[in-house]
Amino acid sequence: MTTAPTETRIRILDAAERLFMANGFEGTSMRQIASEAEANLAATNYHFGSKEALLQAVFKRRLEWLNGERLRVLDAMEAEAGDQALKPSQIVDAFFGTLLRMGNEPNQGGQTFLRLLGRNLSNPSDMIRTLFAAEYSDVLERCKNALYRSLPEVPKAEIVWRLHFMLGATLRHCRHRRAGSGDRLASFRR
């Protein structure tokens, strides 16, 4: 396993996360990342192989944690509900609430990663699109199916549209959030 988290590796990931957020992927150079991480330029290429692979590693580290957490929350909810359908607000909270709460998690990048996420989910780059599709498919399928069951009277296409718009609102919130802007999760619970 070559992905053992040596200490420099982590510093590089942290620096890349901050810089990709601030300046975008093309707007960030490997030199900046190495400098910010107080590592050597060649070391960054040694650890990740290429700039693209580094970006993927940045996302993968956080998304694995986030989506694992979401699945864990859904598991707990479903265990409690028995064979009853979950409430829509529960499913929304498992998906969006877990995302927003990630900003308060120590060791998970806090607001920095959320803002990077909001920024890059608006990016039509093929690499990023396929990466997200792979990391998200499990959670998204499960949430969609839970919502179908929870709202049997609503057409499935309508549910997908609502998810789509909520995602847009939430990601914009992630990007533009200021410290102390408070908890707006309540807006989603109707």
Place this chain on the structure above:
Amino acid sequence: MTTAPTETRIRILDAAERLFMANGFEGTSMRQIASEAEANLAATNYHFGSKEALLQAVFKRRLEWLNGERLRVLDAMEAEAGDQALKPSQIVDAFFGTLLRMGNEPNQGGQTFLRLLGRNLSNPSDMIRTLFAAEYSDVLERCKNALYRSLPEVPKAEIVWRLHFMLGATLRHCRHRRAGSGDRLASFRR
């Protein structure tokens, strides 16, 4: 006036609009733009002076039209309403509806500009932020004030939050819209 719209100037603007949308600002080179516009590299710098100025020109051309149209729609609505407050759905339509309908306007870039807009409004670059702040302030103030008057029982801060979330949902829609995805404006009219 050096900004007379010569024909090459327009071709360069169109090419830059497409490429900035597809690859982002840093991800697009002046050489690509010149090639796509079938113009010379030096001509692009002659007409706009710098890459940054070209980006600003791309946005300015469309935003001036869009915000002018929004103000025109508001004027017409208020003339009809006399001294009565506009309905919330009217104001929403003037702001968001005009934006979405822009995608069907000939000679206004169609979907391309809308997707560029959605992409760059998530960009924290200082240049872009200040450009948008300048171009949008009139329309935004007027819509906000109309909403305050239209919904006197709703706290002003709550109205701002709702605008914020609607903007997120709308811009995401602009970015990811596919041909034939239909009219979802109805979702906003409650």
Place this chain on the structure above:
DNA sequence: GTCTATATCATGATAGAC
């Protein structure tokens, strides 16, 4: 595992002929 040094190339911009 980490760094020095460097190869190779693309970029934004401009000077000056026509």
Place this chain on the structure above:
DNA sequence: GTCTATCATGATATAGAC
């Protein structure tokens, strides 16, 4: 107004010493 030619800079990536 438009071209050719060129500059200085900074980009990714790698070969090879330690």
